[in-house]
Amino acid sequence: MFSALRSSRRSFGCLRRSWSTFKGYQQANVVVLPNHLADDFEGFCHCNPAPLPLLYRSQPGETSCDPLAKNADIRSDVSEYCVYEDGRLVKAVSSLQSYSSQSRTASEQHGPPADMVTFYLGCSFGFEGKLQEAGIPVRNVEQGRNVSMYRTAVGCVPLGVFSCPLVVTMRPVPVGLLGPAVEATHLNPLAHGAPVHVGEPALLGIKDLSTPHYGDPVELQPGDVPVFWACGVTAIEAILSSKPSLAFSHSPGCMFLTDVPDSPPPSSSVSPDPELSPLCFQVSHNPLLYxxxxxxxxxxxxxxxxxxxxxxxxxxxxxxxxxxxxxxxxxxxxxxxxxxxxxxxxxxxxxxxxxxxxxxxxxxxxxxxxxxxxxxxxxxxxxxxxxxxxxxxxxxxxxxxxxxxxxxxxxxxxxxxxxxxxxxxxxxxxxxxxxxxxxxxxxxxxxxxxxxxxxxxxxxxxxxxxxxxxxxxxxxxxxxxxxxxxxxxxxxxxxxxxxxxxxxxxxxxxxxxxxxxxxxxxxxxxxxxxxxxxxxxxxxxxxxxxxxxxxxxxxxxxxxxxxxxxxxxxxxxxxxxxxxxxxxxxxxxxxx
CATH class of the missing domain: 3.90.1640.20 (TON_0340)
Structure with a gap:
């Protein structure tokens, strides 16, 4: 079933509302880098686990990822890719096939599959279903929009050539449902886990919620509190700052669909200790901080x-x-x-x-x-x-x-x-x-x-x-x-x-x-x-x-x-x- 979905994925366009389309399965952010940067980027992920939860690192030139999805081909299984040269976004494409099959130009000589490594990173779309199951409205889905994503003033822990600001997603949550929202997402660390900030956006260096750096603006309803989760688009900022000669990523909101359930069956692991589950408390009113x-x-x-x-x-x-x-x-x-x-x-x-x-x-x-x-x-x-x-x-x-x-x-x-x-x-x-x-x-x-x-x-x-x-x-x-x-x-x-x-x-x-x-x-x-x-x-x-x-x-x-x-x-x-x-x-x- 899922290989059939994957082969026709582009018919859905950019998967900006992919939770509602592929509810129940993990989705992934994708980054493709030259092999000589791969070890540093993996270390960068381990140093910044909330924005960059690493699901799988490919071998150089590997286009499949069997642990996540059978019969996958990373060159075509994302509906839109971004192409970067020397740290600049140069274009968006619907396939990476040409970079591996055609006679390469100078700028493409490091293209996949020969010496490029693909990283698959957890995505917050993976917990939107859990939010709705807990009775929490997902405003971006309600409004038919991509989730809002913001570049913050918070710097990630640098490693090697990788040094960039943290990117976060924002989802408005009714104040009375903050606790359930925290608990529901805490249980899914591979989809960024619990929020990293709840309250005033300016405390993250975000000046205006109506102008996200990526995605679409999502409107707060009366009684909503802005809640911020770490975001895998941080990896795109890492590409922009490290300036590799050639690199690729998914287009923000256009995710790679895996065959992995967004929550493992209860029999597959030990139940989490409820005593370690986070609770949410208000710290101050002005500025608003939880x-x-x-x-x-x-x-x-x-x-x-x-x-x-x-x-x-x-x-x-x-x-x-x-x-x-x-x-x-x-x-x-x-x-x-x-x-x-x-x-x-x-x-x-x-x-x-x-x-x-x-x-x-x-x-x-x-x-x-x-x-x-x-x-x-x-x-x-x-x-x-x-x-x-x-x-x-x-x-x-x-x-x-x-x-x-x-x-x-x-x-x-x-x-x-x-x-x-x-x-x-x-x-x-x-x-x-x-x-x-x-x-x-x-x-x-x-x-x-x-x-x-x-x-x-x-x-x-x-x-x-x-x-x-x-x-x-x-x-x-x-x-x-x-x-x-x-x-x-x-x-x-x-x-x-x-x-x-x-x-x-x-x-x-x-x-x-x-x-x-x-x-x-x-x-x-x-x-x-x-x-x-x-x-x-x-x-x-x-x-x-x-x-x-x-x-x-x-x-x-x-x-x-x-x-x-x-x-x-x-x-x-x-x-x-x-x-x-x-x-x-x-x-x-x-x-x-």
């Missing part, structure tokens, strides 16, 4: 959240609990590049220093994990406490509690635009200095403009108006904020570790680019060493005590926080967080 993380990692972060809502001091903190706040904060921090952290509550206004021990340990624990993950970290402090906090940071670095020194800055209210100019270069909202602000145990301004400690004493003279920055950040695109407890700082550090050892999340952060393993042993060891630990937190609390910083509730100059002694209360809390974080990752750090 993220992916495995079900297993989500479960662990929710365990961390439950642990830090324990209330041994009966302070009523459980009433403040909101499901998944920790998860959303971890995701926002994971997507950030520059984080400002502020802490310090001058509870003891009659002492010098007036600060309490609640806050700085969690802030330093989070800061060192962020540094380990390659983020820029800034400590934002009250002007009265600059010297003390600089000494604390230096001591934390010396004792191995903090990975590296971090800059300290202060904020002063000098007028209505002070916060904007502090947060953004030259006061330009499109150029933020930070993309995330974190407050750990900070006093906020009351309705009367003053700041109060828990006993109702006005401490405004000891507090800089740092909360103005959090208010201003709400109107600046690209800056998210988090308010968290001291224990929340520990949990954020652990949650970030879980996200960065989660294959689904790492793949999403890297847009499906990068050779496996995504996490090296050296990286893993560094991240583990920068998790909070009982020993490190005890050292830092002892440092705070030596600097005269007191427990908040009791006022004791002792090894306690909020009147609770480090042993056993705080040490047990840290141990429980680490048990959840490292439990299964000790066996396989990627299986989370």
């Amino acid at each position: 993220s992916l993380v495995s079900r297993a990692a989500v479960g662990k972060i929710r365990q961390l959240e439950r642990i830090i809502t324990d209330d041994p001091g009966q302070r009523g903190i459980r009433a403040l609990f909101v499901q998944d706040e920790l998860l959303h904060a971890c995701l926002a921090l994971s997507h950030s590049s520059s984080v400002a952290i502020t802490t310090g509550f001058p509870t003891h206004y009659m002492h010098s220093p007036p600060d309490e021990t609640d806050g700085p340990p969690g802030a330093i624990a989070m800061a060192t994990m962020l540094l380990s993950l390659g983020k820029q970290v800034t400590l934002l402090t009250d002007s009265r406490a600059v010297d003390m906090n600089r000494a604390l940071v230096d001591e934390a670095v010396r004792k191995g509690v903090l990975k590296a020194a971090i800059p300290l800055v202060t904020f002063e209210d000098r007028g209505p635009d002070s916060a904007l100019h502090f947060l953004c270069h030259h006061g330009d909202p499109s150029k933020p200095r930070f993309d995330h602000l974190v407050a750990i145990e900070r006093s906020g301004r009351a309705q009367d403009g003053n700041y109060y400690n828990m006993r109702g004493v006005n401490i405004k003279h000891l507090v800089d108006p740092i909360d103005d920055l959090f208010i201003a950040a709400q109107t600046i695109p690209g800056i998210t904020t988090t308010g968290v407890s001291n224990w929340g700082g520990y949990a954020l550090a652990c949650g970030l570790y879980l996200l960065h050892t989660c294959l689904s999340h790492q793949r999403y952060l890297r847009k499906g680019l990068g050779p496996e393993p995504l996490v090296s042993n050296q990286q893993l060891q560094d991240w583990r060493s920068n998790l909070p630990s009982v020993q490190k937190e005890e050292l830092f609390l002892a440092t705070l005590q030596r600097f005269g910083i007191r427990s908040g509730k009791s006022g004791n100059l002792a090894m306690e926080v909020d009147g609770l002694t480090f042993h056993p209360t705080h040490s047990d809390m840290i141990s429980r967080l680490l048990e959840v974080t490292l439990g299964s990752s000790e066996q396989n750090p990627a299986d989370c």
Whole structure:
């Protein structure tokens, strides 16, 4: 049956709606390159598996591909081919027969079949059927159009002469169906797998969805979110950038049809672990951004959240609990590049220093994990406490509690635009200095403009108006904020570790680019060493005590926080967080 379809394939024209025509079978992008570039291109595919899932590499001059399709002939089994000379698209043809059968001209002397190698790459048309089976509308099919394809500002991992931008397809998905769309495509890695971006196109460097670089514009319907998958047309960009003397590809949207089902029968392989299936969560509204993380990692972060809502001091903190706040904060921090952290509550206004021990340990624990993950970290402090906090940071670095020194800055209210100019270069909202602000145990301004400690004493003279920055950040695109407890700082550090050892999340952060393993042993060891630990937190609390910083509730100059002694209360809390974080990752750090 399929050999008959293949022999008459050109009667269908360019297979732009090929899913509806050949539902149930994998389709392939095709690239034909000179043999001397073949090894580098195969390596390029392995370095960029999401856009370039390699289905088959031919032998030099091989025109068939029996593992994918019996009786195939790559010279005629695609309805339209592109011909490239020296990295330029010179024409489109309906057959490559003439390049192998005729007497070759100088420009064709490397033509197939003698010394050319054909690469067959997975195609996203292979999952459109699965989307519809899940009840997800496929807008490009509905609108009778080829899928939209865009060149991004994201560079693929280069190898040899191959270096090019990632190309993505865009399919609008109703916001309530994002989860099913992610799950359906995750199960088909040979058709590019799960999305590599969900949300604002500009975050990929795409300026206008109405003008795709390849394919046709596809219109979003009310309630749709643009969802982007890696695309095999990335291979065409690789041809254009590497400039081989002669090369061929399929014309975008005109695919090679295989005999391989788009989903193997259940008996042919082990069922996928549902705990590793990615879930989709919104990270920010402005710009619109969603993220992916495995079900297993989500479960662990929710365990961390439950642990830090324990209330041994009966302070009523459980009433403040909101499901998944920790998860959303971890995701926002994971997507950030520059984080400002502020802490310090001058509870003891009659002492010098007036600060309490609640806050700085969690802030330093989070800061060192962020540094380990390659983020820029800034400590934002009250002007009265600059010297003390600089000494604390230096001591934390010396004792191995903090990975590296971090800059300290202060904020002063000098007028209505002070916060904007502090947060953004030259006061330009499109150029933020930070993309995330974190407050750990900070006093906020009351309705009367003053700041109060828990006993109702006005401490405004000891507090800089740092909360103005959090208010201003709400109107600046690209800056998210988090308010968290001291224990929340520990949990954020652990949650970030879980996200960065989660294959689904790492793949999403890297847009499906990068050779496996995504996490090296050296990286893993560094991240583990920068998790909070009982020993490190005890050292830092002892440092705070030596600097005269007191427990908040009791006022004791002792090894306690909020009147609770480090042993056993705080040490047990840290141990429980680490048990959840490292439990299964000790066996396989990627299986989370």
